[in-house]
Amino acid sequence: MRKARLFVDVQHDDQHILNQIRENQSQGLQQLFEKYYHFLARTASYITQDKEVAEDLSQEVFVKIWEGRYTLGQVENVKAYLTRMVKNSALDHIKAVRSTSSKLAQFLYFEDHITEPAEPQTEDLKREIASALSKLPPKCRLIFSMNRFEGLTNEEIASYFDISKRTVETQVSKALKLLRSELKHLWNQYLLTIIP
């Protein structure tokens, strides 16, 4: 009950912010930014695995919202709407990197990310997991990360990306399967240390 009430409040708040933006009041955009920028940047980073690029893409989302403020239609769930925007541009981004004519750019981009996962983690285990995560297919990594790191339910993830709950669940289980095979060596090591 309480949760539902809160949800309505959030929605109401967001609608108010959007209306401000529609009326050309830039403080609306700033409120939207303060509320969702970090979430969007993290979401984008699950796909791009590049903090700088993720931030650029998230900033672009707010610029686009502002540029389209006079023609912005009804948006039921603002957070979901923004999340979809940033997801699409992040997927476009990695597609562009993949299809770039320059083999060199591709090489440097992926070389960069496979050997240096996210932040340099001191502990080996974390590094192993980060590296295994970085090898997941982008959409699979996105959905797994939204579940694991953003604390969203599969239902919520489904509504954000406009896909079925079943698809979300399939992606999460696919991630688990891939992570397990990627981390197999580690698991054996770990087992060896706890079983005499």
Add this chain to the structure above:
Amino acid sequence: MQSERIYLIISRSLSDEISAEERQELERWIEASSENRQLFTELTGIWNLSGKMNMDLASDTQKAWKRIAEKTSEDQPKHILHPYSYLYKVAASLLVLVFAGTLLFLILNRSEEYFHENLSNTPEHVILPDSSEVWLNQNASLRYSGDFRQDRHLRLTGEAFFEVKRDVSRPFTVETNAMLTSVLGTSFFIKAQPQSPQQEVIVTTGKVQVSTNGQQSIILEPGTKATYHRETGSLLKATNEDSNYLAWKERKLHFRNAPLSRVVGSLEEYFQVDIELEHPGLRDCQVTSDFNDPSIEEVMQVLSLALDITYTSQNGQYLLQGAGCKQ
């Protein structure tokens, strides 16, 4: 098929979104064999471990907002002009002029070659069209074509430090007469006197690819360097031990337990002087000292006090005299 269903049920269980029937099914499956139990334990372990990852970006929100504000402020509410008013006409004709001027400027500037040569004795700071930055040491020169739209390609002779703006769609490449250095966005130093027996690339941040015409190619990480030897045509990777490769730009020298022979090398380069050691025993004397925008006299005095040696100078030639250091 069986396996896919069980993965689905396990992931539902881990997400805390499992139904009562599925829970029973899962429990029966776990009890069925020790392999099943093992798989369940592994997946639970991976789930819990991945939950401990720190995925925070720790980003600079203020900077991010500033960038958005800049991009969205160009079309702030405009004053409405009465059509055909005098002011409107003036504004319109000015606009036409500005437009024509811009067009002319764009046409004239398209793909124009740019050339910078630093003939002064202080580093020259150059900002490139993509807002990457370059510091040219004295006598270094840089050539590039004005529009970076396709690729970011430059030609360098001499020494320069680069801070490259990250752009994954356009690699940034620096060509010298012997090496090609390619990056997406990093900072690095290149030393490439065309006639010198070796050329170097030293990486400060990020990853850099260095290759030669002879098809050799290596990847450098921060703290490493590539050295090209002209005589053998070889390209070798090593740890960078020279803490003063940016001294010319920073106006600072640091030495930590550095042998005097290396110190002398750094000083010769920094001050453009010749320094001789009278006794070979001096070569291994250890020096630890920091200098901030020093003069050569200052450094010589510190060295002579610290190592108990004397020095004489004549026409920019310095001679260090002393017995050497005990090991």
